[in-house]
Amino acid sequence: MSNRRDLVSYQGNYAGSVSRFAAYAVDLTVTSAVFSLTLAVVSYAAKIVTGHDVSWNRSNIVIVVLFVGWQFVYFGYSWAVAGRTFGMALLGIRVVGADGSVVGPRRGVVRALVFPLSFLFFGLGFLGILVQREHRALHDLIAGTAVVYSWDARAARLRFLAREAELNPPPP
Amino acid sequence: MLSSPAGDDRYLRSFPDTGTVVNPRDRLRSAGRRNPVEAIAQQVTERVVDLLVGALDVNELAARIDLNALLDSVDPNVILDRVNVDALLDRVNVDALLDRVDVDALLDRVNVDALMDRVDVKALLERVDVNDIVSQVDMDALVERTDLGAVIARSSGGMGTEALDAVRSQAVGLDHWVDRWVRRLLRRKDHAPSAPATLLPTEAGP
Numbered sequence: 001m002s003n004r005r006d007l008v009s010y011q012g013n014y015a016g017s018v019s020r021f022a023a024y025a026v027d028l029t030v031t032s033a034v035f036s037l038t039l040a041v042v043s044y045a046a047k048i049v050t051g052h053d054v055s056w057n058r059s060n061i062v063i064v065v066l067f068v069g070w071q072f073v074y075f076g077y078s079w080a081v082a083g084r085t086f087g088m089a090l091l092g093i094r095v096v097g098a099d100g101s102v103v104g105p106r107r108g109v110v111r112a113l114v115f116p117l118s119f120l121f122f123g124l125g126f127l128g129i130l131v132q133r134e135h136r137a138l139h140d141l142i143a144g145t146a147v148v149y150s151w152d153a154r155a156a157r158l159r160f161l162a163r164e165a166e167l168n169p170p171p172p
Numbered sequence: 173m174l175s176s177p178a179g180d181d182r183y184l185r186s187f188p189d190t191g192t193v194v195n196p197r198d199r200l201r202s203a204g205r206r207n208p209v210e211a212i213a214q215q216v217t218e219r220v221v222d223l224l225v226g227a228l229d230v231n232e233l234a235a236r237i238d239l240n241a242l243l244d245s246v247d248p249n250v251i252l253d254r255v256n257v258d259a260l261l262d263r264v265n266v267d268a269l270l271d272r273v274d275v276d277a278l279l280d281r282v283n284v285d286a287l288m289d290r291v292d293v294k295a296l297l298e299r300v301d302v303n304d305i306v307s308q309v310d311m312d313a314l315v316e317r318t319d320l321g322a323v324i325a326r327s328s329g330g331m332g333t334e335a336l337d338a339v340r341s342q343a344v345g346l347d348h349w350v351d352r353w354v355r356r357l358l359r360r361k362d363h364a365p366s367a368p369a370t371l372l373p374t375e376a377g378p
Contacts, residue, residue: 012371016347019340092340100368130354133364146368149344156337161315163334 011154012100014135015093015147026087031074035067072112080108084150092151098136098144111143 039056046054056063078085083103084094095103095111103111118125118138125138136146354360366372 010344012367014367016344016351018346018350019343022343090336090339091343092336096368096371098368100370100372130350131358134368135351148367148371151340153341153344156341158311158315159333159337161312165316 010149011152012148012150015149016135017129019091019093019149020129020135020147023085023087023091023093026090027075027085028087030086031071035070039063068116075115076109076112078108079103079111080105083108088147092149092153093147094150095145096148098134098140098146100146100148103145107143107145111139111145114139114142117142 043054043056046052058064075085078088079095080103082089082094083096088094095108097103097107128137128141129135132141134146140146
């Protein structure tokens with residue numbers, strides 16, 4: 001495992017599988033939580049209005065379509081506007097063009113549209129993150145994007161050293 | 173300056189122009205070989221000159237000379253123009269010269285405040301490449317050994333930031349651990365580009 005000093009030089013490098021998977025896991029948790037919360041609010045409002053309990057069946061096609069639509073809006077908007085989702089921001093990674101340029105709205109939307117393709121055939125499209133030289137998944141290759149580390153590791157290292165120095169002050 | 177006995181330059185024309193200065197006494201002697209009267213006159217003259225020189229008090233003569241007035245009449249620039257300074261400096265052993273200089277004593281005599289007043293600090297700073305200096309600063313050592321670390325810790329600390337840094341660095345570490353194993357399994361030995369082309373020189377950095 002790399003030590004903290006090595007991490008300083010990784011900013012701008014292609015992000016690896018663990019960071020990307022962790023970011024997606026966070027995003028999936030957030031989007032699912034927001035969707036469930038929204039459904040709960042809608043159910044509560046419907047109950048007040050109609051006076052009847054409204055329950056949502058998760059296998060209902062409407063709910064599935066709504067969830068997929070919500071996912072598309074969440075990822076598409078985040079990539080198009082900021083180049084990163086909430087989970088990616090948390091893990092310090094971002095989407096860029098294949099050449100490192102800003103991803104832009106068009107490529108952000110295209111990436112969100114082709115993103116489901118990577119799930120096909122048991123997620124074979126994601127294998128590129130592991131084995132491809134630039135850690136690009138199928139949807140990255142189609143959309144012409146890549147994912148890189150964007151967090152300021154140098155500032156993080158200085159913060160770490162500062163905390164260490166404060167806990168163990170140097171001798172006068 | 174020597175003048176010809178005839179009062180004009182016909183006398184000089186009788187001597188071949190060898191480019192050398194002839195001693196007046198030698199000239200008289202050569203004349204004396206041709207004429208006995210001139211030989212006697214030469215001997216008398218030599219004797220008189222010897223007596224005169226013996227009677228002269230050179231120190232008193234030197235004391236009468238007004239050196240300041242003499243030096244005032246000398247143009248040092250004319251003399252310096254004829255000095256080959258480079259050749260002169262080539263003959264000077266600067267190391268030996270500096271060994272004899274008492275730098276402490278020299279500095280004690282320097283009025284540093286007056287010196288600094290004459291320094292144009294702004295012009296001096298304009299010639300300094302601050303970025304180059306800053307790039308040479310060991311920030312890690314600076315943060316670890318000075319109060320700067322405490323300032324950073326207080327200003328940017330907090331459990332959230334600390335946790336975020338820890339999670340991110342752990343994730344990056346795991347990324348590279350996985351990547352190393354994949355490369356080993358695929359027997360991949362050549363190095364792939366670590367970053368997109370436009371991010372390599374700036375963000376990937378040193």
